[in-house]
Amino acid sequence: MKPTSACNLVTILGPTASGKTCLAVKLAQELSGEIISADSRQVFRRMDIGTGKDLHEYGAIPYHLIDVLEPGQECSLFTFQRLFLQAFEGITARGQLPILCGGTGLYLDAALRGYRMVEVPENLQLRAKLADKSDAELIEILMKLVPDQHNRTDLTDRSRTIRAIEIASYQPDDQAEQEPFPAISPLVLGIRWERTELRRRITQRLRQRLEAGMLDEIQQLHAGGVGWERLDYYGLEYRYGGMFLRGELNRNDLFQKLNAAIHDFAKRQETWFRRMERNGVVIHWLDGAEDPVTESLQIVNSNIVSLA
CATH class of the missing domain: 1.10.720 (Transcription Termination Factor Rho, Rna-binding Domain; Chain A, Domain 1)
Incomplete structure (x- = not known):
């Protein structure tokens, strides 16, 4: 089923632990959609717990840009945009609705701003x-x-x-700048939580990840050849987890410092979303504590005239 109105991409954004994946899956079930991840770390295989892939939530819903690179590789913004456009065009050609879901601001911008990036060579x-x-x-x-x-x-x-x-x-040269970008008309949904509740959700999820074996995952990645410096680059969970495994933090300090760092990261995400709005991106904000699924379906259905 192909969208026949101006909206041909639903985007779900929000800070970490806001429930983006759950909402994306439910919308995909209702709207014959396929999910494209906009997460800078979920592209890597075997980095599951620390990146919060939650693959069990997807069920039969197809997903893209998850588990596409090996740990140790780098996913540039150019690479992400190229993979996103491939996924978008493939989903659309199948008559399904692409649903972009994630919280990495640069990746969201690369998909929504309508400019095609070029691969930057070494200078x-x-x-x-x-x-x-x-x-x-x-x-x-x-x-x-x-x-x-x-x-x-x-x-x-x-x-x-x-x-x-x-x-x-x-x-870039003029030819690269003139390369056409697909006609993407996004409908952007954002999930919001009251600050205290979001902090509680972040802390609870960190405890769950530690209990699920996040530190074992980090140790296995390192044993498999991913250096500590590279793991640091893959984000807070891997950076602080690596410090603990090297004996630089005790268990209590690991939890307290990592928890505080994730809270700060969530604030930076929210700052980025506000900047997106200032730059002209219209975000329909949903209250995570209410019924974001029903509210988002009402918004989507009012923007997609019919499905053929």
Whole structure:
């Protein structure tokens, strides 16, 4: 069944632990949809607990951009957009409704803003100029180029800072800029929770992940050849879990520090969503404590005239 109105992509966003996957699955069941993940870490195989894949929730619903790369690889923004467009076009061709679901702001922007990215090549001349710069000087250069840093790992790893400067400094040629972008008309739904309740949900989910074997997962990834520095890059759970496994944190400090860091991350996500709105993205906000499924179906059905 193919959407016949202006809306041809439903997007579900929200901070971590807000219930995005559950809502996406229920909408996919009701609307003959397939889910495209907009999560920068769920693309990696065998990184299940720490990334919160919750694959059991999907049931028979097809999903995309999950388990597509090996741990240790890097998924650039260009790579994500290319994979997203492939999935979007494939789902649409099958007459299904694409449902984009996730909380990674850069990935959401790459899908919703309507510009096709180009793969940024290495700039050896620029890298030579940056080689003698201190870490602090590199961060200062990057912050001038991109003042609003959503991906904080670009500020904590020298090689990533240099690559981020390279990308921010890149000037594509006219042919790349003129490459057409598919006609995507998104309907964006956001899940909101009262601050205290969201904090409770985050803390509860962290406990569940630890009980489910998150630390064993991290240890197995490292034993399989993924270095500690690379695990740090894959996010808070892997960074703090690695510190615990190396003996740098005790169990109590692991929980307290990781829990606080995830709360801070959720605040940064919400800041990013507000910026999206300032940039013209219309987000229909749903109250997570009420009935977001019914409310979202009403919004979707009012924007999709009919399904053929």
